Amino acid sequence: MVGAEEWRGVLEAARLSDLAARLKKYFATVVAAYSFFFYGTVVASYWLAVAAISFLIEAEGNLYFWILVSLAMIPVLLLAGLLSGATVPKAGSKTWEQKGKLAGPIFALAFALAFIIAGALPPALCSVVWYPTLALAHLLVHLLIEREAYIRGEVAARPFLVSGVSALVTTPLVAFVAVQHLQAGWMLALSLMLASYSAAAFAALRGAARTLEARGGREGGEVRGPPEGG
Amino acid sequence: MERYADLLRGVDGDLLNPKRFMIMTLLYALGPMSLRELRRALGLTWGDLDSNVRRLAEKGYVKLWRGLGSGPRVLEVKIALTERGEAEYEKLAARLRELLDSVDRKSA
Numbered sequence: 001m002v003g004a005e006e007w008r009g010v011l012e013a014a015r016l017s018d019l020a021a022r023l024k025k026y027f028a029t030v031v032a033a034y035s036f037f038f039y040g041t042v043v044a045s046y047w048l049a050v051a052a053i054s055f056l057i058e059a060e061g062n063l064y065f066w067i068l069v070s071l072a073m074i075p076v077l078l079l080a081g082l083l084s085g086a087t088v089p090k091a092g093s094k095t096w097e098q099k100g101k102l103a104g105p106i107f108a109l110a111f112a113l114a115f116i117i118a119g120a121l122p123p124a125l126c127s128v129v130w131y132p133t134l135a136l137a138h139l140l141v142h143l144l145i146e147r148e149a150y151i152r153g154e155v156a157a158r159p160f161l162v163s164g165v166s167a168l169v170t171t172p173l174v175a176f177v178a179v180q181h182l183q184a185g186w187m188l189a190l191s192l193m194l195a196s197y198s199a200a201a202f203a204a205l206r207g208a209a210r211t212l213e214a215r216g217g218r219e220g221g222e223v224r225g226p227p228e229g230g
Numbered sequence: 231m232e233r234y235a236d237l238l239r240g241v242d243g244d245l246l247n248p249k250r251f252m253i254m255t256l257l258y259a260l261g262p263m264s265l266r267e268l269r270r271a272l273g274l275t276w277g278d279l280d281s282n283v284r285r286l287a288e289k290g291y292v293k294l295w296r297g298l299g300s301g302p303r304v305l306e307v308k309i310a311l312t313e314r315g316e317a318e319y320e321k322l323a324a325r326l327r328e329l330l331d332s333v334d335r336k337s338a
Contacts, residue, residue, distance in 0.1 A: 010238070011333065013251055014326035020259040021323055027259075092261070094316075 026211045028092040028149075029156045033204035035084060036159055040197030042080045044190055046073060051186075070115070093154035099145045106144070110137040124185060128178045131189040132171045138164030157207030159200035166196040238329070241322045244289060249274065249282050254311065254319050257292065262310035264299065283309065291315030 050069045059065040114133035118126045142160040149155045170192050178185020238246070245251055252272050257263070263271075269279045286292045292309055299306035311319065 009248065010246075010326070010329065013246070013248075014330040016251075016255055017319075017323035017326050018330060020255045021320075023259040 022211050025156055026208045028154055029204050029208035031092060032155060032159050033201040036197045036201035038084050039080060040194055044194050046076055047190060093149040095145060095149035095152060095154055102144055103141050106140050107137045124178045124182045125175060127182050127186045128174050128189045131167060131174050135164050135167035156211040157204040159204040162203045163196040163200035166199055238325055241325055242318055245322050250286060253282060257311045258319050262308055264306040264308050266306060268309060291318060
């Protein structure tokens with residue numbers, strides 16, 4: 001026979017382990033939201049600074065300048081990765097732990113291909129080719145990593161899907177504006193990138209909140225005794 | 231009641247020890263941390279923590295290593311769940327969840 005006190009302890013352990021599982025999912029999803037805010041800010045601030053410098057030294061039309069600043073983005077992102085890795089909780093999604101390393105090569109490969117293709121495009125479209133590339137890279141990360149983590153219940157939202165789809169949907173608008181005015185198109189792309197990142201982060205935060213609310217009734221309730229007749 | 235107790239058969243009894251269960255739960259939810267942080271979070275004595283952590287390490291549920299510390303400490307002993315520990319904890323949590331669900335259904 002299981003004693004009433006022991007039974008009570010088992011039920012408390014059950015509630016605690018349930019809460020632990022939801023907390024783990026919550027942290028993994030909040031980390032995703034934080035990453036979108038963080039990387040979005042880093043990337044936008046970098047490219048705004050680059051644009052300011054290009055205006056200052058009148059290098060807007062200099063191809064070598066743009067190749068150089070694009071390559072300089074790599075150590076900036078590595079540093080951002082180190083900084084964000086040191087501050088976020090270490091508990092997270094198992095799928096992201098195993099496959100997360102794929103994300104870097106996916107972005108690198110997508111942008112390398114985009115820059116090769118960009119050479120054949122008119123200058124107006126060349127200036128915004130990074131925008132659909134980013135969208136496609138996000139969708140690839142979703143398909144190869146995020147989707148599995150979501151299906152396995154390790155995260156409560158799909159921010160890469162949200163940002164990828166919203167960027168892809170707004171690409172024709174960006175291309176249209178870029179054809180009218182090169183700089184306006186480029187700035188619109190940057191602004192829409194930030195908007196899509198914010199939407200993705202917001203979706204992730206909502207998903208994280210839902211994770212904690214899912215069985216909220218249980219935690220507040222009194223621990224019941226063993227049911228009659230087991 | 232025995233029927234509910236049956237649900238916990240096959241689960242490592244060591245994990246049902248309250249202190250070891252709390253250590254595993256905290257490491258599962260929050261990830262790797264230093265032994266100092268773990269001790270403070272659970273309000274355990276060093277002796278208590280040491281004996282329980284050693285038991286979990288013997289079973290291969292946790293791993294310990296020296297890593298960069300926070301604040302003035304250069305190196306600290308860190309602790310994290312191993313893959314086996316995580317799997318065993320998830321197995322226990324699944325059984326406990328079943329138990330909780332059946333209790334909820336019964337009381338509804």
